[in-house]
Amino acid sequence: MRITAVTCVKNEGPFLLEWIAFNRLIGVTDHLFYSNDCSDGTDDLLDALAARGLCQHLPNPAQGRNYQMEALKDSRRHDIVTTADWVWIADVDEFLNIHVGDHTIPALIDACGNPQAISVNFQFFANDGTEGFEDRPVIEQFTKSHNPDIWCGEAAIEVKSLMRHDFPLKYFGAHRPFAKGKERPEWTDGSGRKVPHKFLVAANPRRLRRFPAHGARELATLNHYALRSLDSYLVKNDRGDVNREHRAFDDTYWRERNDPAWEDISIARYLPDLKKALAELKKDKEIKALHDEAVKRHLAKRDELLAQPEYQQMQAQLRTVSTLPPQEEALLVELGLMEPAA
Structure with missing residues (x-):
């Protein structure tokens, strides 16, 4: 079975090897990367990996700011996508944690009854007080999350999707494919159940990329x-080219994803094999050197940012901000269970 992962990257160099190695463990056979405006050596590392047949790497074709959608549109003309049995569209900070069979994508497909698409709900893993970057697996470092059935006051949680080659595709979305006309493909959630009808037919603008996670992650x-x-x-915020001069930093995104109420170490099942796979990749001296250079540049960027007052303020704010998501805090205030923030 050929499974192609498609993703867009900008300055993700320190995290590339883990993501590729992990995906290969769960059954991904091919990777298509689009990169743009990298300054940390992401593109150099991807070129080296591509030269070894471990991925394909292309410059992002976007002419404006819509990098992801332009890349996904472009991907449909490449053999690595058109000849795949399944396509998996995800980001480098997203890891598909499979709970069934041998914990691979083929096992998930079989358990879901081999539908034409499978959409799996996010579980947002918290920072939980981790300050310093460490060059070791992300999936090992972060184990706390929100209650995975409910995110804040919003019962519906975003998804990412696997798509079979015969899906009646109109176009790829970042979170789900869209079907042609009135086609009704076979489509399940992460428990093998049919996805909600309004999600299937894209009839609810608020639910185009999400549906309730309760019971959907078996x-x-x-x-x-x-x-x-x-x-x-901090480096990620700089990567987004956000100009914060004379403007207060909005910590909503951080707070919504930094709820450490739940511990989940189930993905640790992959760690022994992942560490072996990473060690094998780093036996190649050029690959290891390029990875190490990306780590060095990542830390240098952190130091450069922290020389700026606005990033010093951001760091201080995020160190002390509440771990209650804003929606949950607002509900507690409304119920009279806590005082409004000063």
Whole structure:
């Protein structure tokens, strides 16, 4: 079975090897990377990996700012996508944690009854007080999350999707494919149940990329490490080209994903094999050197940012901000169970 993962990256160099190695463990056979405006050596590392047949690497074709959608549109003309049995569209901070069989994508597909698409709910893993970047597996470092059935006051949680080659595709979305006309493909959630009808037919604008997670993760969960360490989050914010001069930093994104109420170490089942796979990749001296250079540049960028007052303020704010998601805090205030923040 050929399974192709498609993703877009910018300055993700320290995290590439883990993501590729992990995906290969769960059954991904091919990787298509699109990169843009990298300054940490991401593109150099991907070129080296591509030269060894471990991925394909292309410059992002986007002419404006819509990098992801332009790349996904472009991907449909490449053999690595068109000849795949399944396509998996995800980001480098997202890991498909499969709970069934031998914990691979083929096992998940079999357990779901071999539908034309499978959409798996996110589980947002918290920073949980981790300040410094460490060059070791992200899936090992972060084990706390929100209650995976309910995210804050929003019962519906975002998904990412696997798509079979015969899906009646109109176009790829970042979170789910969209079907042609009135086609009704076979489509399940991460428990093998049919996805909600309004999600299937894209009839509810608020639910185009999400549906309730309760009961939807029996076979698989999508572990999303959107925050990682505080160091890496600062670098991630710079990567987004956000100009914060004379403007207060909005910590909503951080707070919504930094709820450490739940511990989940189920993905640790992959760690022994993942560490072996990473060690094998790093036996190649050029690959190891390029990875190490990306780590060095990642930390140098952190130091550069922390020389700026606005990033010093951001760091201080995120160190002390409440771990209650804003929606949950608002509900507790409304119920009279806590005082409003000063």
